[in-house]
Amino acid sequence: MINKRPCVILVADSNMAATFRGYFKRDGWHLSLGCAPFEMNTDVGADLLVDEGGNDPGVYTKGHELLRPYQSSHHRALVVLDCEWEGAPDKAAIVEHITARLVTSGWAEDAVKVIAIEPELENWLWQDKPQVADALRYKGENPLRQYLADSGWWPAGVAKPPRPKEAVEWVLRQTRRPRSSAIYQELAEYISIKGCTDAAFAEMHAAFLAWFPVEIPA
Known part of the structure; x- marks a missing residue:
């Protein structure tokens, strides 16, 4: 058997x-x-x-x-x-x-x-957590959450960016990091499940x- x-x-x-x-x-x-x-x-x-x-x-x-x-x-x-x-x-x-x-x-x-x-x-991956900014290699002066709000990608008072995939792609263009599966694996290893x-x-x-x-x- x-x-x-x-x-x-x-x-x-x-x-x-x-x-x-x-x-x-x-x-x-x-x-x-x-x-x-x-x-x-x-x-x-x-x-x-x-x-x-x-x-x-x-x-x-x-x-x-x-x-x-x-x-x-x-x-x-x-x-x-x-x-x-x-x-x-x-x-x-x-x-x-x-x-x-x-x-x-x-x-x-x-x-x-x-x-x-x-x-x-x-x-699943967007959270207002420093681990997300780290995985996307964002090192801006303002927190990533504020940066996305100021850029129109993540309005205040909203739990997730309305266009989550496009928001990821936009940040990666700003940080000049190629989009890859490794980013998703890194995010999944460290983001909060409860979050x-x-x-x-x-x-x-x-x-x-x-x-x-x-x-x-x-």
Whole structure:
């Protein structure tokens, strides 16, 4: 009998893969989520998969096919993609479509979770924390939060930049740092999990708590 792995994660692109890789590299990562620890090999092709086309529509249309071979080797499957791409339906429709195809292909409904991020992954990474400025190599006189507010990218009183991906790209242009997956991994290693207020992240958090609950001694 095959000893199944705890969970396989399918993501839409290399930046998402780097984000998960950075998170699972953290010491005691499970403590931040409040779930039980579980084994996760973030080498691509092990427990972490990336759509070969590197895009969200690919995950939307064939995520169930990419994950079908893993039904025999993994107990659960998590799918993560952005909501914003050309021709995309709304978030609820994205989640319903992918979930239905996963279940039809053979996964149990309680063994799959689809996370659609509005509008995109960068919403998880923006926090008013010095670690974000460090990862983006920002060394301006004013704090990065104020710099973005003054430049119209992050209005005062708003939890996240309205255009999170474009805000990242703009800061990188100012700091002359090429955009790369390494930046996403670095951010995920150091940002505050409690400081992530994004709804999709909360949904993923809830899934991990349900799938991997902490056992309370009798």
